[in-house]
Amino acid sequence: MSKSYKYSVPVAVGALGLLTLVSPVLAQDATKAATPATMTMDAKYVFNTLLFLIGGFLVMWMAAGFAMLEAGLVRSKNVSMQCTKNIALFSIAGLMYWVVGYNLMYDGVDGGFWGSFSVKNFPLPGNDTGDYSASSDWFFQMVFCATTASIVSGTLAERIKIWPFLIFTVLLTGFIYPITGSWEWGTGWLDKMGFSDFAGSTLVHSVGGWAALAGALILGARIGKYGKDGRVHPMPGSSMPLATLGTFILWLGWFGFNGASQLAMGTISDAASVSKIFVNTNMAAAAGVMVAIALTQILYKKIDVTMALNGALAGLVSITAEPLMPSVLQAVIIGGIGGVIVVFTVPLLDKLKIDDVVGAIPVHLVAGIWGTMIVPWSNTEVAFSVQALGVVSIGAFVFISSSIVWLALKATIGIRPTEEQERLGLDVTEIGVEAYPEFAKGGSAV
């Protein structure tokens, strides 16, 4: 998703056809006076902007997907809390990305390590010219920032206080995400070295995953999750229908996430690329699901629906670093290995006593690394060594900076509720509204 567009030469007939769709008046004028070149620029602007807007609201809706996925995978006594975190983090991301995030990521990075600490100024519609609307670009980039924050929410569910989580979100969306984002998409030093991350396997998903991992290590596991004898005590989620709905919403949103990361749709070549990305994105998710289904059937004698859902997301994250160049078969293999990652990494985290409630670390961090490292397989212009450098440098920055923030919050206002509050459920103790008051009274249900 770098800002250097590669427009192919538009076909004049195609451009005229587009214009007829966009504006009949313009098209009629065109037949009299205007030259084909100016018409092409208008059509490009309209279609590029349309891609940003459609992709943007699809990715915005992924916030709903995360909210439902997490609501379904936590116990019923923590569902209102999870809903609150998700609506709040999306709002914080929007505000912070305006106050400082966008310019820190994109304004004057020029091979460096960050942009400018300034508020994003939106041009008036009359001045919003160029290859696309600047407002549509900001909107599209903002929802990616919000996605990063959503990833952290799920891992730390059921045992974190609301305010320290929201303060962390302010720093993640305003500073941590934009700084590492500037290294690549803001044309910073990693971009200059030839690092490639088309739609954000590393820049979005691994960044969220590293922040979540740092939080999970500092916060600790939920009470009772790991027994003294080393036994793992599963805490099944409250609603498989919600978790499934959330996964489907995320899958839908991903067509905006990857497809619109082509950043342009004003030429036949770009439109074809966006469409190819849709196909690859879908295939990777489908393969992730079927691999997770097959593996859990073989390993556990029953299909684990939550692993199938995670498999879809791991497939999607895996293809996100390069959704355009792979053949369909390559996309299937890349996404399928995402499914393998989920089935084996989820129990591995439990062995390490890292409590990840929704599986965000396997899905977003591990599959994100996998997706980034496999880019050279289909895109021969990209070097493994530079991909590895990007994974390690971004991982180190996000993990260390997140750890500092979490430790500072822990030392000051505290990040964990009391044992009694955690046992009662955060819906009652933090929010005061139970998700399902008709069915569970006083949050006493286990």
Add this chain to the structure above:
Amino acid sequence: MKYIIAIIKPHKLDDVRSALADAGIEGITITEVKGHGRQKGHAEIYRGAEYQVNFLPKVKIEVALDDNLVESAVSTITKAAWTDKIGDGKIFVLPLEAATRIRTGETGEDAI
């Protein structure tokens, strides 16, 4: 008078209820309960980790009835709730000291 408490599989409730009605037993109270017997529940796997489901959902049926109906009631429930698989449940018969119909004040066998 006797008091029968039967623990059965939830999906057999309709069969047991209609069989008891056919046998002339009119009063029945049920509760959704959870419990385990000799098998102590079963193991499931969630996200790669095994866990015990110790308490399985059951339905508890309570019936108060005349002494002379006890034998047929027990055999009726046994037949209707039977699946030949583990977890079919139990039937307990207890002595019943007294009964009162609240609306009329009738007592004893007249009340049940």
